[in-house]
Each structure stands twice: as structure tokens, then as C-alpha cells.
Amino acid sequence: MINTLNITVEKNEKRSFLRDVYVTQPFRVIPVGQHKPDDHAYLMIMSSSPGILSGDEHELSIRVKENARLQLQSQSYQRLYNMEASARQQMEVIMEKGSSFFYVPHPIVPHKNSTFISRSRIHMAEHCELLMSEIITCGRKHHGEVFEFTKFHNLFEVFHNDRLVLKDNILLQPKENPLQAMGLLENFTHQGTLIYSATTDALPVPELVDKINELLEREEDILGGVSQLHHKGFVVRVLGHGGEQLFTLFQNIQELLWNIPN
Template sequence: MERYSLTTGLREQTILKDVYFTAPFNLVEVRENKKNQLLEMMVMSSSPGLLNDDCYDINIEVIDGSALNLQTQSYQRIFVSEKGTNQNMKVSVGESAYFSHVPHPVVPHKGAKYTAKTTIHLKKSSTLLWGEILTCGRKYMAEGEQFQFKKHHAITEIYQEGIMIFKDNLYIVPKEINLEEFGQYEGFTHQGSLFFVTPQIDVAQRMEHISKRLSKEEGITFGISKVMDNAYALRVLGNEAEQLYKLFTQIRKEEDNAINQTLGIN
């Protein structure tokens, strides 16, 4: 089992208190302005991706009053896997704490079989920005690997004070599902989901801002819904992984900057 864990700490700003990782992982700080409250960490890997029978175990703890952005180094490739590959991720975000994570897109190769479970626990005063992007595979391969993976099953559960407020159950078996159908991909090849929750703030203005921006974007379709007064869920369909990743990263950077300003550090 390959694993990494990270726990934040607090001094004048958020620091890295505890970190542990096994091969192929390495975690490094990439915060350029050391005065920023937000701790920016990057997960690096010496592996080309998830290989047959790989199992990733990830634990993140963002303590009370701290702020963390967790980044990835590159696209997550999932190789052909007869036994399958797995990832289990647990995240805890404390009182008045902030966590943002918009990883690079997942690219399942031909024959890949992948299962992932993510569980996130929040407090009432926690802020979370969580994104995921799934591609159809190696779309531009000469042989064509569009939706040639065996299975992709990713479950994300988000709890606030022990009560589930959001669940995303993405189950795709291309041989069993017609992805061209209405309610499925409808001609698109990539999909991304983004969830945001923040305490005591109506997200209507944020949703309007995102809708206006995305409505000007060519080659995508999207839907955004208010989950609660202080939470929204965004789903985007497109044909280019980099386009979706850039859109989500823009939103993430805006929220990252906002948390620094809120905490009075620029």
C-alpha cells in the first residue's frame, strides 16, 4: 500500500506540522509568499501513474484556524489493471479552517479498472473547495482509446458536523452504459465536478459570477446548483482536459486569494 498523510499547524500563518509518505510520493511546500496564511503543498510522484493492484491511502488533517491548498504535479494516469487499482482518501477540516483541492484530470488508459472513496468531514465554520475531472482516456492515441477503460467508480462523501451534505457517486462502465445518451455525456468526452461550501455566506453571487464566466466559454456545457444557502455544486462537460482544469483552477485561485485577504495577509 502506497500512502501519504499531512497535518497542518499554526504559528503566525499555517505551517506544515506533520507529514509522512512512502514511495512513490513526496510532499513539498510550493508557497511563494511565506507571509501568506494559506499553506500551499504539492504532491509529487516518481510513478507514471496507478499500476495493477496499486492502493493509495491518503489522510489530510487541516486543524482549526489553518488554511491549506493541496496541488498535484501532473495528470493522474491509470494503467491497464486486471486486479484493479484503488484510492482511499480521508480529509478532516477543523473549525474556521480552509481546504482547497483541484487535482489534475484523471486519465484511465485502455483496460484500466479504478475504484476511489473520498470522505471529507467538516465543521460548521469550515470552508471547502473540492474538484475532480475525469477524461475519456488517451483521446488522441492513433489507435483511439476513447472510453476504452473497464471501470471507473469514484465516491465522494462530504459531512458537516456528522451529517452528509453532499454525495457524488460516479460509476462508469463503458461496455454497460451508452455514454451518448441523454443524461450521460451527450457527445462530450470529459467531465468535471466542483463543490464549494463556506460558513454564513450566501453563495448566490459566486454562482452568478461563475455562470457568467462559463457561459462565454466555447466547447462546454455546465450546470450549477445551490446545495444549501452556503454551498453549491458545479458540473461541467467538455472535450478538452486542459480547458476544464484551467477553469477550475481559476475558481480555486480566487477562493485561495480570498482566504488570504479574509485573514488579513496578502
């Protein structure tokens, strides 16, 4: 089943707002920033489905127009159910000049025998700011399912003026490559990746990296680090034992970066 979500966010003289939206079942988009003190757009993607099923194909298209700022949120943990075949997701984000797009979704819970293939392509113009994250759990740990999914593959690409500047490729196949082996996740059960990329020269990247390292040092029972990119930005990698801890950490990082003076 093909499920479609198209969002366009624009900025007028006063604020960023949802200009256009088109969704098919099970998606729904609602505004959630009514009580925010700023003039940016805050939207939540909701779903009437309990999770992603075998044969599902999600097609997400997001356009953030010139000088608009969008912070997108998810409704709840994303469950990947037991599958006979596979499920796929395609996400494309178009960022016009001076725009910002931040998306820190809830953790993904891949159930036993699930196969999920995802690809995200982000196109950035000048003076843009991007933050996206992903947290992958081991599965339904409290039901005895630890790395019993079949395959999880996510390809993430960022383009600046049609030139590829960042590529992150995660492929997990625990039945072929045990993830708790030495040199992989070892005793950790959850992993998270947060990517921050900007196309402006004014960004104080070293100072931001120091602040994020301070946030990482405050956390207990995790292993994490920050890698600065060759262009303006960095990647945060974290290993842990619980999805909620990593999700809260990434929300705190998002809050820090969202409030950088433009």
C-alpha cells in the first residue's frame, strides 16, 4: 500500500506557516506550536496505523520555502511489524534559501522478521540549516526480541546546490552479522545518529561541538561522540540501552541548535 504525505511550509511577513498539505491514509498533519513564543512552524505527523506493515510504501515530500523554519515531530515510536516481504520509505526534502528543517522522530522498533528499506534525500540551497536524527532499537526487548529483525537499511544523502556533500549508509542484518559481537554494538542495544548540516559561513561549529560533548558527558550508561564534517556541520553517534534516553538527548541537542541566533 502506497501512503503519501506532501507538506509545503512558507513564511510571510509575520511567521512560518503550513501553506499546502496533501496526505493519504493513514497520515495526518497537525500544528503543535500554538503556544511557542516564536514565529516558526511546528508540525506533527500522526498516523492511524499501529505501525509499518509488510508491503507498505511511504512517500514523504517536504518543501521549506525561502526563510521559513519548520520543526517536524512524530507522534510515537515507529513499529516495524513482522513481515513476509518488506516495507519501504522514500523521503525528499527541498530547502530553499535561508530555510531551516529540524526533525527528531521517536525511536524505531523493528519487530521479529521485519525488513525495512529507507532512503532520504535532502536538497539544500544557500544559508540553510538542517537537523535530522534516527534512533534504532533492538526490537521488543521486554518481549524477548533482541535483534531478531531481518534487515534495516537507511541511506541518507544531503545535497548542496545539487552537489552531494554528505552520505550516511546504515545497513543492519543481525542474522548475518550479529550486532552484539565484538567491534559492533557489543553490550549496547540501541543506537542513534543525529546529523546537523548548514550552508552558512557564520556557524560556530567548534563551539557547538564542545557544547554537545558536554551534554554527552552528563548522560550515564551511554557511549557517544561527535564528528565534525568537512563542510559546516557534524554527526553525533550514540550507543545506549534505552530509546527514551537517546530520544531525550537528541531533543536537548535540537533545542540547543534550534535557538542559535540567525
